Amino acid sequence: MWIDLQNLWLKLQHLPLRTHAIIRNVTMLIGAISLFIGSSLSGPDITHPVAWIGIALLIVSYLWMILFYKCPFCGTRLSSFGFPQKSCPLCRSKLH
DSSP: OOOOHHHHHHHHHTSOHHHHHHHHHHHHHHHHHHHHHHHHHHTTSOOSHHHHHHHHHHHHHHHHHHHHOBOTTTOOBOOOSSSOOSBOTTTOOBOO
């Protein structure tokens, strides 16, 4: 079974903004908790694998925000704080 990456990319781009915000917030929260637990287990240097998993999840959440958290009409990146805004700050289009 082959994964159709182009079809997957299109499906991800058409998810509602609220879904993108939830995915970003959950991965960020789990990443921060993992980093805290891993750094507590490893001492002053971050050598525990749980800490590295936390760092990886934080990077994934940041990349998710950059790639998918945009206005569907003009493509402007939206604010990364909280849940989706009601309208785009640039084109003023109503967001879902």
